[in-house]
Amino acid sequence: MEISGKRKTMLRLVAGAGGGPAAALLISYCAFRLHFNLSTAGSIDLLVVVLTALRFGFWEATGSSLVAIACLDYFFTLPIFSFHISDPQNWVALTSFELTALIVSRLSVQVQSHMRQAVLQRSNTEKLYALSRGVLWLNRQEPPGPQIAHLIKKDIGVDAVAIFDSALVRLDKAGTCTKEDEELARNTYFRNTNFDDAELHKWQRVLRLESSPIGAIVLTGIDLTPLIVDSIASLTATALERARSFDKESRAEAARQTEQLRTTVLDGLAHAFKTPLTVILTCTSGLLEMKTLSPSEAQLVELIDQHSTQLNAAATHLLRMAKLEAAEIRLRREQVAIPQLIDEILDECSGQLCGHSVRVRVTNEDLAVSGDRQLIAMTITELVVNAAKYSSADSPITVSAERQDSHVVISVHNNGPVIVFEDRELIFERFYRSSATRHRASGSGIGLSIAKKTAEAHQGNIWVKSGKETGTTFFLAIPVIVRSEHAPIAK
C-alpha cells in the first residue's frame, strides 16, 4: 500500500511537470495553425495554466505559464518563428499574461488547499467525535486503558496505540504495537516531553490533567496534525481520570456501607451486653444498698457485683476497640496540651493501676500537639494500663513527655518482663499476643494495634524498647505544633 502510494505521488509529479507545459505547447501550436490572434491564443493558454494549477499545483502552473509565454512569443509576436520581440506593446501583453497566470494560479491553488484542509478538518472532527462518544461508553467493570487504546485505533485509524498509565503503572496497547512503541510511551511519561515525528508518523504525548502528568500515549501509522494528537491525548487523560474517580467513588460507597453495617452490628452487640449487665448490677448494688442481707449473703452479692463490673469493663473495652479497630480513623484535631492530658489520664485510670505508683516527668509544661484528644488519650491510657498489667504491683511506672525535634515523645516505662526482640514489631499487629505474656494477663490483642493506627493517623510513630536492666519503655511520637500565637484570652 505504501509503495503504490509513492508511485502515485511520482506519477503525479511527472504528470504535473510534463503535462501542463506539453498542453500549453500543443494548444499554442493548434491556435497558430487555426490563425488565432495573440489575445485569443493568450486566453486559451491562461485557461490551460489555471487548470494545471487546480490539478497539480502552483509550481507546475508556473512551468506551464513559462512554456505558454515562449509559445506565444514564438508563434504570435512579430517576427514570428523567433523569440525576438520587436513591438514594445507585445512585451506589455506577454508580461501581463505571465503576471495574470501567476496570480490566478496562486489563488486557485490557495482555494483548493483551503478546501482540502476543510475536508480533512471535517474528517478529523468526525473521528474525534466518534472517539469521545466511545470514551463515554467505556465499560466500568473493565480497566479503561485497553478499551481506550482499542477505541483510538478503531476511530482514528492509526496502526498502533500505546498508553502508559502512571497511577496503575500499566501499559495498554492496540494494533501493531512494537516493544519500541511501548518503551517510547514509558519514556515519554518519565521525560515529560511531547515529540512529533511526522516522517515516521510517530506521535508522542504526555497525558496531563491540569498540568500534572498522569501517563503518556504513542500513536503511529498515519499522518495526523498536532492539533488532533493533542485532542486525542486530552480525551485519553480525561477518560482515564474519569474511570479512576468513578472507581474511587464506588469504593468509598462500599466502604461507607460496610462501616454502617459494622456500626449497626456493634451497637447491637453493645446493647446485648449492656442490658443484662445493667440489670445484674442494678440488682446487686440495690441489694447491697438495702443493707438487709446477712454477712454471708452480702459477701456473695458483692462477688457477683465485682465480677459483673469486671465483665462490663472487659465488654466495654472490647467493643470500643472493635469499633475503632475496623474503622478508618478520622481525626478531630484540636490543640492538645500533653502534660495536662497525662494528669487527666492518670486521674481517670487510677482504678486500673493495680496499686502501682506512677511518676510523671515532663520537661516543659507547654508541650502541645495538634491531634485528636480522645484518640491520643486512649493510646496513652492503653500504654499506662498495659504497663500496670505487665509488671509486679510494687514496681513504679514512669510516664514522661519531652520535645524531640518536631515531635512530642510520650513514653511509658515499667520494669516488666523483657519483650523479646522478635515480638517488638508484632505486638503492634492485630490479635497478636506474645507467648510470654499470653497467660499472664487478660487482653484482647487489639489495643496496641489501635495505638499504632492512631500514631499513624497523626503522622507519628509508636515503638518499644525493652531490656533486662533498662526495663520496658513504649514511645509515642506525635508531631508538635507551635502554640505561641494562641495565648489564652486576656483576663
Place this chain on the structure above:
Amino acid sequence: MRPLQSKILIVDDESSIRRALHATLGTLGFDIEEASGGEEAVSFVRTQRYDAALLDINMPGMGGIEACRAIRRLSPRLPIVMLTVRDNEDDKIEALDAGADDYVTKPFHVGELMARVRAAVRRSQATQDDREVAITIGDIELDAGRRLVRKSGDIVHLTPKEFDLLRCLMSQAGKPLTHARLLSSVWGSEYGNECEYLRTYVRQLRKKLENNPSNPEYILTDSFIGYRFRDAIEKSLGR
C-alpha cells in the same frame, strides 16, 4: 427532703431494666412510675407531678433526647437524669444541651444513681437567691455579691474570668457543664470551641483551690464532656 415522698419516673424501653430499678429504688423508699418510651413519658409528665425523671437515651420512637426537650418545655424545673451507654460522649453532650441535669452511664450502681438523683432534686429546689448570695461547698466559699472567694477562711485571689468560671461551676454544683456551655457563659458564645482556654483556666483554678491539683476533689473532669463542681452534700459521687 424525705426520700419516701420522692416520686420518680423511670423511662426505658427495656422492661428488665425498668423492673430492676423499680424493685430496688422502690425498696429504698422512692415512689416509682414506669414509662416504656418517650411519648408515654411526656404524656405522664403532662398530667402528673414528679420529683425526678430517669430517661434512657436510646429508645425506639421518640428517643431520650427528644423526650428530654419535650419534658423540659412542660416542666422547666423537673430534674432529669439521663441513662446512657459509654462511648457516646456526643449523645451525653446533646442531652445536657437539651436540658438534662445529669447523666449516669449504664451499667451503674444504685448508690451512685441515687446520689445523682438527690443532687439534681436539691439543685432544682434551691431558689435563685440561694445561688446568687453565697455558696459554700467543703472548704470553698464564694460570695457573689462581693466577688470574694475564700478557702478555709483565707481569701483566694482570682482574676475576673477565673471568678466567673468558678461562680458558673459552683452555682450548679454537682451538675456536669459542657465545655461549650462553660465557654459561652464565661467568655461568650463565639468562644464555644476553644476548649484549650477552658482547660487553662480550670488548671489555674485547681492550682489556687485544690489541695492536690493533680487529684482534684472540687473541680471534677467529666471526660470529653466538661466539668462539674463537687456536689454540696455528697462528698464523692462514686465515679
